[in-house]
Amino acid sequence: MTPSQALSLLAATALFAGPVRGQSCPTSFDTNPTGSGLIWTGPTPAVGGDFTLFPATNGTQGIELFRWDPASGATLVKDIQPGPLDSYPYNFHTAYLQGQLLTFFVADDGVHGTELFRTDGTPAGTFLFQDINAGPGGSSPGFFFFHPDLELLFFAANDGVNGKELWSTDGTPFGTSMVADLHPTGGTGWDEGMGRVGGFVLFGADNGIDGLELHRSDGTAAGTTMLKDINPATTPWGTGASSSPGPFHPLDGSRTLFGAREDLLGGELYITDGTAAGTSLLLDINPGAASSSPRAFINFGGEVYFVADDGTHGSELWKTDGTALGTVLVVDSVPGPDGIHSPDISKLDPTLVVSGDRIFFASNHSSTSGIELWSSDGTAAGTSLVADIAPGTASSKPEWLFAARNGVYFEAQALNGRELFFSDGSAAGTVEVCDLFPGASSGSPFGFTLCAGALLFGATTPSMGTELHALLNVGAYSADLGSPGFGSPRLASSAPLLGANLTFEATGLAPGAASFLVVSGHTGSPDQLLCSSYSVNWLDVFTANIFGVFVPPAWTTWSSTHPVPASPTFVGIQLNAQVWSLPGGGFPAETTNGLHLVLGN
Secondary structure, eight states: OOHHHHHHHHHHTTOOOOSOTTOOOOEEEOSOTTSOOBOTTOOEEOTTSSOEEEEEOOSSSOSEEEEEETTTEEEEEEOSSOSSSOOOOEEEEEEEETTEEEEEEEEEOSSSOEEEEEESSSSTTOEEEEOSSTTTTOOOOEEEEEETTTTEEEEEEEOSSSOEEEEEESSSSTTEEEEEOSSTTSOOOOOSOEEEETTEEEEEEEOSSSOEEEEEESSSSTTEEEEEOSOOOBOTTSSBOOOOOOOEEESSSSOEEEEEEETTTEEEEEEESSSSTTOEEEEOSSOTTSOOOOEEEEEETTEEEEEEEOSSSOEEEEEESSSSTTOEEEEOSSSSSOOBOOOTTTOOOOOOEEETTEEEEEEEETTTTEEEEEEESSSSTTEEEEEOSSOTTOOOOOEEEEEOSSOEEEEEEETTEEEEEEEOSSSTTEEEEEOSSOSSSOOOOEEEEEETTEEEEEEEETTTEEEEEEETTOOOEEEEESOOSSSSOEEEEOOOBTTSEEEEEEESOOTTOEEEEEEEEOOSOOBOTTBOTTOOBOSOTTSOEEEEEEOOSSOSOEEEEEEOOOOGGGTTOEEEEEEEEETTSSSSBEEOOEEEEEOBO
16 A cells, blocks of 8 residues: 555545564674674664664775665665775764755764765765865764754864864855854863754853853854853862753753753753843752752653752652743652662663653662663652563663653563563563573664664674664654754654554644644655745655644644554555644744654554
8 A cells, every 4th residue: 555545545534562472583684794793873864764874894894884774774885984994984963954854974084084974875975075174183073963943053073273163064065164263272172962942052162261151053153152151160270160051952942951060059950041141040959069960851741851869869750841840850769869770881861761651761779679661651650660570679771762652662681681672661561572692692782763664773693793683563653853943843643553543742833823734655855845944844745635724722732633544554654744834824834843654553
């Protein structure tokens, strides 16, 4: 059945789980017949969802750029540094620029050092984009961040003259340049990434006087300034103390949350609307100079959930609505200093993932169940242990949690090593998918991503070493495509399970705006047809069907539920969905993010 036929049937019915029990082990792709091929980073999906990119070696060339797609499997895209030496591609980031999807990454071709490259997933379309630090030195670009309203991809880079500074590109070499030299005698240096609020990108930078502090930029030199000196103290050697702002996370279209440090308050939760007056401490969660270290931000149920330590309950689940009174501990899941677990393998921050109506995380109850999988519906009563995978006080230590809408995939320790698990949020539905490395040795799956209806990840097997693996029929799922075109309208959905209901939820719309829920055949090539200049259309307009029109007088949120036919001919059908919003009463439309849907069991 084609997407067009599927849409027709879904429209006629008013529109239209996890792994199938007993499914076989994943398909393996042996990129290197003489040993391990995959590097410990895992696959990185292109935004369009049609292929994924990853670094690997075939044993002849070094670590080079590979891709996976359903038709060809895992193939070498290009030997960027010819011969056995490594170009080591990493930091993939896809942005919609110049009317097309452009994927940027960092690699070393052996001549120009570690520099900025661009690819469309083909050999001819993979090339050095800009030699920012001319010669072999390398500019080491990083912290990529796309601002759709400004139509710019921001990043940090060192041109060999000005140190690490803020750069941007509009997708063309001539439109790639340093935005501003914030530290005239050295690099600005930051380590917490970037965020956005309104028409600005947010980041931490050191101007050489005030320490590492909160800055904003509209993409111009004049519009790049320090937003606020959050930590006005000085260091013993006379320079400004640093607040080290980040990570950044949007609360809504007009406000952004972030962590920052002040000497008298420690590292705490802050909020900004993009102005100095609107940038302030939201709550001193761990009173005094001690730090609550807020991190692992995630949107859920109209609020932002995160992990913090108030000095009494350990690292636990908190939530905020953007007010001090509305910033509260959700639950002390583990009484005492134990709490939400940070993975040991890389000392990463703890992970919160949302699937359906639950937040999943790993929590440590050392006296009873060890480090195991927990979930929460956002209330104390609705927060509990999902399954004690390693019974008793032993720990399964779930890591690499990855949400597939209808449940979570993760790596966990069982009797037969660290292997691939799935949970639908119930104890009975928490199962080992496959023993990748039979016996007590570990398959150690990592780097999960969804692409073209398949779950991709790296894992180790006795016959191939560490290689790319794919579960080709993981069932129904829904994944984001890009960002909202303006402000913060978002579209989310449940998994499109055959024989069940599919629910779309739109949030952050302008009050009184006429909005259209549109579903079409899948396309990985968006355009701006019928959209405003800052919006992107993720739909195939030639197969598009409108599945709902909503004109609420004051609402900013609505949901729409539709039955999905139970016919097995729908398995694997790929569709896109998006909401077009007309706050001014006519075209061009503003848009939400797109959704890439795969129908299945």
